[in-house]
Amino acid sequence: MAAMATLALHADDLILFAHIADAGSLTRASDRTGLPKATLSRRLTALENRCGERLLQRSTRRMVLTAFGEQMLEHARRLSEEAGAAAAFAQHRQRTPRGSLRVALPPEFAELSLALAVTRFHARYPDVRLELDLSARRVDLVAERFDLAVRVATRLPDDGTLVARRITTSSGGLYANRNYLRRYGTPRTPDDLIRHVGLALVIGAGERQKWLLSRRGERWEGLPDRVLVANSLGLLHALGVRGLGIVALTERFTRGLANRGELERVLPDWNLPPITLWCVTAGRRLLSPQTHAFIEILRATLADDTSRR
C-alpha cells in the first residue's frame, strides 16, 4: 500500500509505439508519422524506461517485439484506434454541422427576418436539430447551454465574457397607416407627435422609454400623450397597419415584412436611433460549426434584405 504512484505512462508514447511496431522500423514510422526518427527513438526509450522493461529489441537492422512489447502492443493499438476515432470525430464535426443548435431568440423580434434565416438554415442543414427558445428573460448562455443568443439593442451589450457580433444595423423611423394620418393629421414637427397615439415597444417591466428623434444634429425627445405599449413588434406593426397610431419601426421591418403600402413614413427627415441585431456567444472563437453556419446565414440573409429587397 506504500507506492500508489499510479505510474502515469504517456498515452501518446504508447500510440507512437504502436506506430513504430506497425511500421517495423523507426525510419518507416518516421516517414508515416512525419516526426523525425530522433524523436521516435527518444520517446520510445523514455516509454521503456517508464515501463521498466524493453518493448522492442532493436538493432540497426532488425526490430523484434519483446514478449512484454507484444502484450503492450495490444493496449497501444486499442489506444491508437480510440485516439484516431476521437480525432476523426472532431474533424468530421468541424466539416459538417450536425447535432443540435440551441438558439435563444428575442420573442419581440422573432417574427422578423429571423424567421427567414431559420428557414434557410434548416433547408441547408436539415440534420441539425434546431432548438429555438423564445423567452423574454435574458437567458444564461452558459448554464442553459445555448450556442447562440440573438439580441436587439441600440448599443453593444457588454456582458463581460460574452461576445457580441454585429449582424446588421438598421435605422428606425416612425410609420402610420395613411388612413390614420388622413383622419388625425400628419405631423410636421416632432412636437406634433404629442397629440397622437404612440405604439411603443416595451420589453419586460420596462420604464416607458421616450422616442429619441434626430435630424442632422438636431435632437428631439418625447412621447405621445396616449401610448399603447406591447412587447411584440409584430403586434405593434399589425396595430399600426390597422390605424391605431404611430409606430416606431426599423427600416428593415417595414421592408422585410409584408408592407404592401399600408404604412407611410411619418416625419421622414427624423430618424430613431439605429437598432442593431447582435449575435451573442460565449467566447469569440471555437464555436461549433452549427453556430458558425447559423451566424453566417443570419448575416447573409439580413444583408441580402438590406441591399436587394
Added chain:
Amino acid sequence: MAAMATLALHADDLILFAHIADAGSLTRASDRTGLPKATLSRRLTALENRCGERLLQRSTRRMVLTAFGEQMLEHARRLSEEAGAAAAFAQHRQRTPRGSLRVALPPEFAELSLALAVTRFHARYPDVRLELDLSARRVDLVAERFDLAVRVATRLPDDGTLVARRITTSSGGLYANRNYLRRYGTPRTPDDLIRHVGLALVIGAGERQKWLLSRRGERWEGLPDRVLVANSLGLLHALGVRGLGIVALTERFTRGLANRGELERVLPDWNLPPITLWCVTAGRRLLSPQTHAFIEILRATLADDTSRR
C-alpha cells in the same frame, strides 16, 4: 481528398480532459492528478484549439460541458480507461513475474546446479511458463526472442551489444574414482597424466583442447594419450564415477552434484583454469521481471552452493 492532415489530437490531452470533466473543476483535477492547474488550463485550451471547438464552457465558478465536449468525453473516457489499463498492466508486470521466460542453456552444463536453480525458480514463480532450450549452437538472443542465455566460458564473451553478467566462478580440478586410481596408480606430477585416460569435454566440432594446469605460477599443458571426449559434463562425470578415467570438473560440480565419495581429487595442488558461468542478455537494463528473478535465483543458488554445502 485535399487535406488528409490527420488532425493529430494529443491523446494525453484528451485523457486530461476526461479527468477535468470528471473532477468538475481545474483545481480539483489538479489535486487529483498532481499537475498544476496552470498546465491543465493550457493543455485544455490547446486541445480545444486543435479540435476547433470548445469542450468545456468555463467561468471561474462554473464548468459546463459543451454538446461537443459531451460527445468527446465518451472518447476521452475510453482513452483514459485504456491508458490506465496499460499502465496497470505494466506496473503489475513489474511487480509480479508472469508470462513466459525463454532461456537458452548450454546442454553440457544443464545437469549442473542449473537444474536446482530452475527448480527453485519454478517453485517460486509457478505462473511463469519456462521455456528451456538446450541447444549446442550459439543462439541468436534477439532473433529467437530469448530473454536469457546461460553461457559457460573462461573469459567474458564480448558479443558487442549483448551483455554478460558473471554469476559465479569456480576453479576446476582433476578427479577420478578411487578404484581407478588404485588400479592405475595415482599421478604425483602432471607428467604422470600422460599414461592415463582423460575424460574431456569438447563442445561442437572442437579441436582437442589441452588441460591447462597451474600451481602457484607453475604451468603445465598437456593431455593424456588416451582421451575420451563427450559434449556432456554429466556424462563425463558419470564415466569418471564408473572409473573410466580422469575427468576435469569444477569444484562446484563435484560438490553440487551427488558426489558421495566416489570421486577423489587428483593432483590437488594443481588447478584447471577457473570456469565462469555467465548470464547473457540483450541490453543491460530494462529486463523483464522474470529475467531479473531468474538471474537472482541463479546467483543465489550458486552462491548458496559455494558457501554452505
Added chain:
DNA sequence: CCTCACAATTTCATTTCTGCAACAATGGCG
C-alpha cells in the same frame, strides 16, 4: 449594491523537448 473569496488565466524564469545533423553500428553484398 458592494465586497470578498475562490477559481481560472496569465506572466516569466526555468526546465524539458524537439529537430537537424553528425555519428555509430549492423548485416548483406560482392
Added chain:
DNA sequence: CGCCATTGTTGCAGAAATGAAATTGTGAGG
C-alpha cells in the same frame, strides 16, 4: 572477409512546455 548502404542513437542550439506566483474575473453573501 571486408566494404558500404542503411538504420538507430546522440550533441547541440533553438523552441516549446512547465511550474510557482501574481493577476484577473466571477458569483455569492453581507
